[in-house]
Amino acid sequence: MAFVITEKCLDYQGQVFMIIDPETCIDCGACIPACPIDAIVDAVDKDPAYGKINAELTPTFKNNPKVPCRPAGDPPKKPTNKRV
Numbered sequence: 333m334a335f336v337i338t339e340k341c342l343d344y345q346g347q348v349f350m351i352i353d354p355e356t357c358i359d360c361g362a363c364i365p366a367c368p369i370d371a372i373v374d375a376v377d378k379d380p381a382y383g384k385i386n387a388e389l390t391p392t393f394k395n396n397p398k399v400p401c402r403p404a405g406d407p408p409k410k411p412t413n414k415r416v
Contacts, residue, residue, distance in 0.1 A: 334359045336383045340371035351386045351393050 335352045342349050352363060352372070364372050376383030 334375060335361075335363055336373050336376055336379050336386050337367075338371050338373055338379045338382045340369055349389075350399060351389045353390055353393070354387070355390075 334354075335357055337350050337352055361374065364370075364374060373379050
């Protein structure tokens with residue numbers, strides 16, 4: 333698995349967390365600029381703990397609905413420091 337969604341996703345979304353499926357990821361890097369809060373790193377070794385979490389959660393996320401695409405021109409959301 334090359335790309336990993338990090339803890340920033342949890343911090344921003346409260347309890348919502350996503351993974352990048354290593355079986356469907358084509359290592360194109362399009363997810364990095366698409367993430368509004370820079371919660372994606374391009375290598376497991378940049379966040380090994382979340383690399384492991386992403387790998388472990390992948391099977392349980394297989395049947396989840398797809399994440400809707402952000403509309404073109406939708407500005408990035410500013411992260412909040414609020415914890416839920």
